[in-house]
Amino acid sequence: MVFAAPGSDPSLGVEELDVEPLVLSDAARSDVSMPPEAQVRETFSYLQVMRAFAVRPDIDVVHNNTLHYLPVVMSSAIPQPLVTTLHTPVTPWLEPALRLNPAAHTVAVSDSVAQLWSTLTPARVIRNGVDALEWSPGPGGDSLVWSGRIVPEKAPHVAALIALRAGWKLRIAGPVSDRHYYETRLAPLLGEQVTHVGHLGTRALRTLVGQSAACLVTPAWEEPYGLVAAEAMACGTPVLAVARGGLSEVVRAPGGLTSQPGADEAATVAGATRLLPSVVAMDRERVRSYALETCSLTATVDAYVALYQELMRS
Structure with a gap:
């Protein structure tokens, strides 16, 4: 019970x-x-x-x-x-x-x-x-996605910097849990290319993730696991993650790639940007198969x- x-x-x-x-x-x-x-x-x-x-x-x-x-x-x-x-x-x-x-x-x-x-x-x-029935395959799309709580340790602003540098659109989904961080670090980067779509329910978030070309996961702390990465891969959406904590255990090819954090934020963004084309090019069926093998709720x-x-x- x-x-x-x-x-x-x-x-x-x-x-x-x-x-x-x-x-x-x-x-x-x-x-x-x-x-x-x-x-x-x-x-x-x-x-x-x-x-x-x-x-x-x-x-x-x-x-x-x-x-x-x-x-x-x-x-x-x-x-x-x-x-x-x-x-x-x-x-x-x-x-x-x-x-x-x-x-x-x-x-x-x-x-x-x-x-x-x-x-x-x-x-x-x-x-x-993750529940593979709930996080079902999606068709992909022409934008990147980031999801999670909008707080400094999750660092969505790093995802925004990667998207801006790489020339991709990025949709950020999640609750604003730290208003000061949002206003000072993330909001200045928002615009036509990078948008905050709000705090979505599971169904809407699943649709968004499934209709994205890749998922960015950009922690600034030792991420314990990285559930958003597992959810994205279950949708067939490949993941580009900064290798902090347990993320490096969850995100590996052929499900996704990890980018080692650089000496500073600029180096991290540059390294992730270089990897992005190979992540977007991953086969979505192989990505989902990898998730079912390694991130199974069963x-x-x-x-x-x-x-x-x-x-x-x-």
């Missing part, structure tokens, strides 16, 4: 967690050392969730996909084994939690993430997968089911 917060879409078939809202007295709120209320609310919610699992004999394994420290710290307080998937580089919340619980069961979404956490936990690697599910069964036997 899948647990979700109150107010989740009932059509998803999830079980809502019975979490009481945070109630603080005026005296507590007046404490000058009070941390941000959102932080208190979140911690109180996770505490209730872990207490609920402790009295659920119908649950065999708890799979923790959060970035909060409390499930890891409290894992010994519930009867079920708890496995935590590490979706990011090391964070200040999870690092001390794993140090307190070195026997925690962990999974990393790439070899790169596993290596980043290796001094704290021997994480098993189970890569993310393989991901099978690996997790095998892990659950292993934990239940231990």
Whole structure:
């Protein structure tokens, strides 16, 4: 079963967690050392969730996909084994939690993430997968695409610079999660050649990606996995990615090519621009076949089911 917060879409078939809202007295709120209320609310919610699992004999394994420290710290307080998937580089919340619980069961979404956490936990690697039925083949087109959150670490402005230098149109899809970054770094590059098409739903995004000649993935941080690259390749759209973190494990010929980051941004843009013609020329059927072989959701599910069964036997 899948647990979700109150107010989740009932059509998803999830079980809502019975979490009481945070109630603080005026005296507590007046404490000058009070941390941000959102932080208190979140911690109180996770505490209730872990207490609920402790009295659920119908649950065999708890799979923790959060970035909060409390499930890891409290894992010994519930009867079920708890496995935590590490979706990011090391964070200040999870690092001390794993140090307190070195026997925690962990999974990393790439070899790169596993290596980043290796001094704290021997994480098993189970890569993310994409639904090949949902991310279906597209015909390609005469524009490039970039998708994701518009934030500095995802660096869509680098994709814009590549497109401008190479003479290609680029459509950028995603929510503006950092307004200052958008206004100062990306907006000045927008125009007739590079456009921001907004935050699209899955169906519209799939159509956009499938109707693009290539997908650019341009992280400025150690990308844990690179799901947008896997989604694009499942559509048959080849990928040109800056080789940061787990992306270099996901994007390889014949599905795509990686560009090593240069000494500076200009060098990265120049290197990617040189590779772009060979990426656009890739055979779309081979690209999709590569995605089905290496980024299969079925393989991901099978690996997790095998892990659950292993934990239940231990």
